[in-house]
Amino acid sequence: MKHLAACALLSLALAAPLAAQDVASFEKRTSVHTLGNGLTVVVCERHEAPVVSFFTYVDVGADREVPGITGLAHMFEHMAFKGTDRIGTTDYKAESAALGKVEEAYRAYDLERRRTVAHDETKVKGAEQAWRSAMEEAEGFVVTNAFPELVERQGGEGLNAFTSSDETAYVYSFPANRVELWALLESGRFLHPVMREFYKERDVVIEERRLRTESRPIGRLIEQFVAAAFTAHPYGQPVIGWPSDLQAFSATDAMEFFKNYYVPANVVVAIVGDVTPAQVFPLVEAYFGRLPRQPKPEPLRTVEPPQRCERQVILRDPSQPIYVEGYHRPAAGDPDDATYDAISDVLSNGRVSRLYRTLVRDKRVAADTGGFNGFPGDKYPNLFVFYAMTTPGHKPEEAADLIHAEIERLKNEDVNDDELARVKTRAKTELIRSLDSNTGLAQQLATAQARFGDWREIFRRVERIDKVTKPDVRRVAQATFRLGNRTVGVVESTQMATAAAK
Amino acid sequence: MNLGQCLVAAAATTTLLFPGSAWPQTQDVGAIAIPELRSFRPEQPRLVTLPNGMVLMLEPDQELPLVRGYALIRGGSRDEPADKVGLVSIYGQAWRTGGTKVKGHSGDELDELLENKAALVETAGGLDATSVSWDCMKGDFDAVMGIVAEMLRTEPVFPQDKIELAKTQISSAIARRNDDPDAILRRESRRLVYGATSPYARIDEYTTISAVTRDDLVAWHRRYVHPNNIVMAVWGDFDARQMERRLRQMFADWPRGTPAQEAKISVPAARPGYYLVEKDDVTQSKIQMAHLGLRRDTRDFYAIEVMNEVLGGGFGSRLMTDVRAKQGLAYHVWGGLGMAYDYPGLFRVGMGTKSDTTVRGIEALLAEVDAMTQRPVSETELAHAKDGLLNSFIFRIDSREKVLHEEVSDYFHGYPLDLLERYMDGVRAVSASDVTRVAREYLHKDKLAVLVVGRPSDFDRPLTSLGPVTKVDITIPAPSDASAR
Numbered sequence: 001m002k003h004l005a006a007c008a009l010l011s012l013a014l015a016a017p018l019a020a021q022d023v024a025s026f027e028k029r030t031s032v033h034t035l036g037n038g039l040t041v042v043v044c045e046r047h048e049a050p051v052v053s054f055f056t057y058v059d060v061g062a063d064r065e066v067p068g069i070t071g072l073a074h075m076f077e078h079m080a081f082k083g084t085d086r087i088g089t090t091d092y093k094a095e096s097a098a099l100g101k102v103e104e105a106y107r108a109y110d111l112e113r114r115r116t117v118a119h120d121e122t123k124v125k126g127a128e129q130a131w132r133s134a135m136e137e138a139e140g141f142v143v144t145n146a147f148p149e150l151v152e153r154q155g156g157e158g159l160n161a162f163t164s165s166d167e168t169a170y171v172y173s174f175p176a177n178r179v180e181l182w183a184l185l186e187s188g189r190f191l192h193p194v195m196r197e198f199y200k201e202r203d204v205v206i207e208e209r210r211l212r213t214e215s216r217p218i219g220r221l222i223e224q225f226v227a228a229a230f231t232a233h234p235y236g237q238p239v240i241g242w243p244s245d246l247q248a249f250s251a252t253d254a255m256e257f258f259k260n261y262y263v264p265a266n267v268v269v270a271i272v273g274d275v276t277p278a279q280v281f282p283l284v285e286a287y288f289g290r291l292p293r294q295p296k297p298e299p300l301r302t303v304e305p306p307q308r309c310e311r312q313v314i315l316r317d318p319s320q321p322i323y324v325e326g327y328h329r330p331a332a333g334d335p336d337d338a339t340y341d342a343i344s345d346v347l348s349n350g351r352v353s354r355l356y357r358t359l360v361r362d363k364r365v366a367a368d369t370g371g372f373n374g375f376p377g378d379k380y381p382n383l384f385v386f387y388a389m390t391t392p393g394h395k396p397e398e399a400a401d402l403i404h405a406e407i408e409r410l411k412n413e414d415v416n417d418d419e420l421a422r423v424k425t426r427a428k429t430e431l432i433r434s435l436d437s438n439t440g441l442a443q444q445l446a447t448a449q450a451r452f453g454d455w456r457e458i459f460r461r462v463e464r465i466d467k468v469t470k471p472d473v474r475r476v477a478q479a480t481f482r483l484g485n486r487t488v489g490v491v492e493s494t495q496m497a498t499a500a501a502k
Numbered sequence: 503m504n505l506g507q508c509l510v511a512a513a514a515t516t517t518l519l520f521p522g523s524a525w526p527q528t529q530d531v532g533a534i535a536i537p538e539l540r541s542f543r544p545e546q547p548r549l550v551t552l553p554n555g556m557v558l559m560l561e562p563d564q565e566l567p568l569v570r571g572y573a574l575i576r577g578g579s580r581d582e583p584a585d586k587v588g589l590v591s592i593y594g595q596a597w598r599t600g601g602t603k604v605k606g607h608s609g610d611e612l613d614e615l616l617e618n619k620a621a622l623v624e625t626a627g628g629l630d631a632t633s634v635s636w637d638c639m640k641g642d643f644d645a646v647m648g649i650v651a652e653m654l655r656t657e658p659v660f661p662q663d664k665i666e667l668a669k670t671q672i673s674s675a676i677a678r679r680n681d682d683p684d685a686i687l688r689r690e691s692r693r694l695v696y697g698a699t700s701p702y703a704r705i706d707e708y709t710t711i712s713a714v715t716r717d718d719l720v721a722w723h724r725r726y727v728h729p730n731n732i733v734m735a736v737w738g739d740f741d742a743r744q745m746e747r748r749l750r751q752m753f754a755d756w757p758r759g760t761p762a763q764e765a766k767i768s769v770p771a772a773r774p775g776y777y778l779v780e781k782d783d784v785t786q787s788k789i790q791m792a793h794l795g796l797r798r799d800t801r802d803f804y805a806i807e808v809m810n811e812v813l814g815g816g817f818g819s820r821l822m823t824d825v826r827a828k829q830g831l832a833y834h835v836w837g838g839l840g841m842a843y844d845y846p847g848l849f850r851v852g853m854g855t856k857s858d859t860t861v862r863g864i865e866a867l868l869a870e871v872d873a874m875t876q877r878p879v880s881e882t883e884l885a886h887a888k889d890g891l892l893n894s895f896i897f898r899i900d901s902r903e904k905v906l907h908e909e910v911s912d913y914f915h916g917y918p919l920d921l922l923e924r925y926m927d928g929v930r931a932v933s934a935s936d937v938t939r940v941a942r943e944y945l946h947k948d949k950l951a952v953l954v955v956g957r958p959s960d961f962d963r964p965l966t967s968l969g970p971v972t973k974v975d976i977t978i979p980a981p982s983d984a985s986a987r
Contacts, residue, residue: 048565049900050540081817086529144827149818150531153886155893159817175896177539184527184534203830210786211833211854215683217783274540286527318783319681320674351599351613361667367674391674422617429620429639432566437901 023459030445030455031277033284037293038265041284042445042455044272046438050176052273053158053438056186057446058168059268060261062239063300063379069249069257071205071241074163076193076254076262078201080170081148081161085192087185088146092194095141099195102138103252105131106199110248135199142196151185154178158439165235165377167450173439176274183287186269190262191290195251202246209240217319217491224313225489226376229326229383233304235376263294270446272438304328304381312488322491323396325403326375326383327480333452338464339476340373340384345423346415346473347371347386347406352422354406355386365394365402379451383487384480396490410477414470427465431458544899547735547906548742549919552750554758555730559913560745561737561906569643570903571736572635573654574914576762577726578628580701588672588706589714593722594627595668597634600659602652609664612649621646623653629702630765630844631914632726640739651752654727660719669711676708680976683955686779687788687852690974694777694951695792695848697770702845708981728759735910737903769794769846772949776971779955787860787956790852791867793949795840798917803841804928805936806944810838811887812879812937813870814851818886820873821851825866831855832863837870839944843915849945857960864952864968871947879937887937891929898922 029045062073085092109127112120151159151172159172174182213219223238230236240246269288271280307328329340347355348370359366366388375383386407388399434440448457528534550558579590601609616623621638623646634653638646680686689705696703736745772793800806814821814837825835832853840847851871855863899905899922912921953974954965965971 049544049896050542051896051900087531145818145823148816149886152816152818153889153893154536155890155896157894157897173897175539175893177537181531181534181536184529184531188529197827200827200830204826204833207786207831207854207856208833210784210856215784215786217681290527320678350617351610352617360671364667364670367671389674389678391670392677418614418618422620425618426620432568432639433637436566436903 023456026456026459031281032449032455033277033281035264035285035289037289037291038263038296039284039288039291040268040449041281041288042268042270042449043275043277043280044270044441044445045274045276046272046441047274050274051157051173051438052176052179052182052271052275053173053442054171054182054186055270055272055439055442055446056170056190057268057270057450058170058262059266059450060297061164061166061168061377062237063165063234063377064257064261064297065234065237065241067237068245069253070237070245071209071239072245072249072253072257073168073261074239074241075202075205075246075249076258077161077163077168077170078205079195079198079251079254080189080193081145082194082196082201083143083147084188084194087150087188088143088194088196090141090143092141095138095194095196098134098138098141099251102131102134102198103250105134106250107252110250114248139197144197147185147189154181163239165239166379167447169443169446171439171443173273179271179275179280180283180287183283187287187290190267193255193258195254198251198254202249205240206243206246209243209246213238213240217315217317218322220317221313221315221322221324221489221491224315225324225326225487226383228311228313228489229307229328229487230304232302233380234300234302235304235380235382239376261297263296264288264291265294265296267291268446268450270442270449272442272445300380307485307487310483310486310488313490315489315491316494317491318494319491320392321390321394321396321493322387322489323390323399323403324385324387324489325400326385326487326489327482327485328381329373329384329480331380331382332374332378336472336476338461338468339472340480341427341461341465342420342423342468343410343473343477344370344372344384345426346419347410349423349426352419354409355388355403358406359388359399359402363398363402364391365398367391369399369403371403396492400488407477407481411474411481413474415473420468420470420473423468424466427462431462539896542896542899544905544922545902546919547737547902547909548746549913550746550749552729552754554754554756555728555761556753556756557733557913558746558749559733559735559906559910560740560742561735561902562740562742562745563737563902564739567640567739568637569640569646569736569738569740570635570637571734571738572633573650573732573734574631574633574910575726576631576731576914577722578630578632580629580765580767581762582701582722584699584704585710586714586718587704587710589718589722590627590632591672591706592627592665592668592711592714593719594625594632595671596660596664596719597632597653597658597723598623598625599667600661600664602649602656603659604652604656607649607652608659609661616646616649619645623649625653643740647748647752654732655753655756657720658723660716662716665714665716665719669714672706672711673708676706676711676978679705680781680978683781683784683786683788683854686781686955686976687790687953690777690779690955690976691790691792691850691852691951691953692848694773694953694974695794700769701765701767702769707979709979712981725760726762728761729753729756730758731762733910733914735906737906765844767845772946773951774949775951776965776969777951777953777974778958778965778971779953779974779976780958781955782957784955784957785857785960786854787857787863787954787961788852788854789860789863789867789952789954790850791864791871791950791952792848792850792852793946793951795842795847795849796944797846798841798843800841802936802940802943804925805932805940806839806841807891807929808884808887808932809874809879809937809940811891812883813874814838815887816890818890820883821853821870824870825853825863829866831859831866837867843911843917857957858962860954860956860961861963861965861968864954868947868950871945871950874941875945875947879934879941881934884932884934884937888929888932892926895926895929898925
């Protein structure tokens with residue numbers, strides 16, 4: 001405790017008049033630069049500690065997958081940790097030739113395997129053996145996990161990535177003295193990715209599917225639920241991919257996908273922490289400037305057609321009941337966005353929310369319940385989803401009835417003044433709470449910049465929520481929560497639980 | 503200063519227009535200059551002990567206009583009676599939802615009062631402590647802290663309807679506890695190592711929940727919630743001396759109570775062997791093998807930190823490299839020797855693998871345990887592990903909140919407050935032979951309880967091909983007649 005006096009003095013000095021949480025303050029410490037090849041970089045200074053967080057947003061997710069390659073965006077995300085022509089190999093030239101042979105052998109095997117006319121199991125086995133031998137040869141050149149190990153050894157923190165229906169994102173943090181190292185590594189993996197150990201990693205991904213989707217009732221339900229809610233749009237396809245596609249797609253498919261969608265104009269990089277734009281922009285220019293300019297892919301054609309009838313999926317499972325229902329709503333950026341946010345807040349935020357009070361507190365029908373926007377993504381028209389996890393002895397229909405009663409109330413009566421005021425106060429406060437980490441900020445800035453062309457959307461969203469009126473809520477609720485616009489998903493228990501202990 | 507740094511400096515003073523490709527760049531990781539990291543020393547929290555024994559740890563941080571904090575109170579679920587498991591969990595919910603006896607501060611009224619300000623006050627029950635926490639805008643601090651003080655210093659209401667609500671919530675979790683294979687694995691693996699009735703592994707049941715009465719909650723509160731059992735952490739936008747004065751006004755005249763007794767809990771001998779939970783609706787087996795670990799005050803703490811990094815610390819670790827990347831057997835694979843503050847943690851190694859590689863997966867994990875004790879850690883592995891820990895250490899201290907949490911936790915458990923400062927030196931001193939030595943000393947393949955949650959008819963080989971198998975019954979006991987309905 002010997003530093004107490006010094007601490008107190010320093011903290012007084014740090015009590016700067018600048019309000020760190022308003023848009024004016026962010027204007028002063030946030031800069032945007034677009035490279036000649038179309039890649040955008042957002043830098044936000046936050047000098048609290050000598051650390052920097054990086055967030056690479058790629059504007060492609062499962063949304064660009066078609067039948068046959070579902071799961072491929074996520075698969076590529078995994079492959080972006082496998083290194084480059086310079087990292088992860090003992091001899092790239094020889095490895096590259098060996099990988100070419102793997103692809104040839106895989107193509108031959110895959111065709112034999114999927115042949116329905118004159119299918120010959122002996123030929124399949126032979127082709128499989130040839131493919132496995134080719135893989136073994138290629139693996140001789142691999143330095144396994146060289147890329148992530150390098151990042152971690154240099155102090156990389158939180159190295160990870162995720163793929164959604166809307167986007168693929170890559171994230172980690174470094175001590176502030178390693179910004180150039182990050183620029184080299186991050187641009188390198190999108191300049192020259194190498195599909196080494198592709199088919200082993202495919203097995204890892206299939207394992208991920210077993211974990212997330214197949215072995216949990218909620219995973220099984222959600223996959224069926226979105227497939228029912230979307231008949232045309234890719235939102236109906238699982239991000240993890242269908243098993244048949246995961247068992248079939250190739251490294252060649254992955255590189256094709258990469259070439260089409262990982263174009264610089266589709267990428268926004270956010271850098272937040274102990275850096276300055278003057279330091280960072282030249283580095284990004286130099287390293288990311290190496291990525292060749294290509295046209296931005298044309299927008300997705302398919303739009304989910306209006307829903308004409310209620311749809312329902314029922315899973316009979318040896319687990320406890322789950323209830324979900326979804327209603328189609330417009331994409332993010334719609335003028336009614338803020339109203340949808342307000343509705344979600346009134347229904348589900350905290351112990352004063354309507355769904356909690358009715359389903360959890362008063363009727364004790366659900367242990368958990370809510371209503372939220374943006375499922376499974378929000379780049380395109382998506383779903384407003386209600387859910388309830390019922391308590392022992394209660395059936396999903398009871399939860400459904402109570403949810404529907406709350407929806408009717410929203411359509412037929414104005415929300416009260418306190419509720420609307422709370423929504424607005426909460427939006428402001430939650431924004432402030434979200435500004436306290438470099439990684440969180442980097443994600444928000446990159447996502448807003450990519451999605452709306454301006455990081456300031458983070459703040460504008462709150463301003464728009466502040467303008468939501470009671471009639472807005474009724475109008476949007478009436479337009480959205482209609483029977484014909486509803487998809488229901490239920491897990492019905494095949495072993496109804498015993499009544500609750502009292 | 504190298505060329506790169508010169509150019510950065512030049513750019514900083516001149517312009518934000520860039521020469522594009524003129525910037526010198528390298529393709530070679532080794533050629534990148536890594537300047538010295540600017541020296542950074544996190545500010546220590548201000549530690550204040552009130553005359554009544556209550557401890558305050560204050561960490562000003564003016565970046566955002568928020569004030570947040572929590573009070574940790576000694577006594578947790580490991581101290582509750584065996585026939586009332588779940589008491590602390592019910593207490594942790596009903597304390598807040600029931601509110602206080604002050605007029606206008608019933609639980610439901612507090613909900614509105616706080617949420618109108620977008621503020622939070624929450625209570626919770628844990629293994630070795632209960633807590634009251636808060637989070638509010640600095641302008642609301644007086645009002646919110648007034649509620650926190652009231653919750654600590656006056657007897658909670660614990661109205662029957664909120665007790666029932668908590669019981670319903672917990673019963674629902676009991677009913678759902680076999681729906682998630684990971685949850686089954688974590689729970690049953692602990693029960694195998696610590697013993698099913700151990701306070702470190704026992705679980706609540708319908709009967710133990712229904713046995714809890716309002717009197718139990720009141721008695722718990724009277725027994726534990728005294729200033730001399732409390733460490734309070736506060737961080738955010740305030741001046742430390744003013745905050746100290748304010749909290750002294752609120753808590754200095756609160757009389758001492760009986761101090762909480764240290765938990766004296768024995769741990770059983772190992773029950774090695776193969777155990778099976780049959781679950782029909784899965785395509786993947788969850789595997790965890792475990793035996794007792796150590797306490798954090800072991801003299802081998804740093805060597806074990808390095809060993810854990812080598813074994814399962816990151817993408818570059820042995821488990822991720824061998825089991826995931828090279829064999830493609832798992833998406834999720836984990837392992838390490840756990841060190842808890844005041845009881846032995848768990849040494850555990852585990853994975854999820856498709857049903858028809860279950861036995862192969864077990865063998866792969868056992869091989870990794872063997873390798874840890876038999877294959878000496880190479881100098882390269884050691885260097886990777888230590889570099890990783892040392893270079894990323896900055897992320898343990900890069901916010902005042904993180905430093906505060908860690909120091910509060912150390913202090914609460916009777917550990918010195920300079921552990922963070924000593925960490926890097928401790929890791930630097932670890933040698934390859936230290937790591938090999940601790941692996942041999944503390945990892946015991948013959949003591950592992952190997953648990954599988956899965957669908958045996960789909961396994962590659964019967965589990966019995968590895969040894970005798972004990973089936974674990976996870977059927978949820980029904981409520982007793984007296985308590986049903």
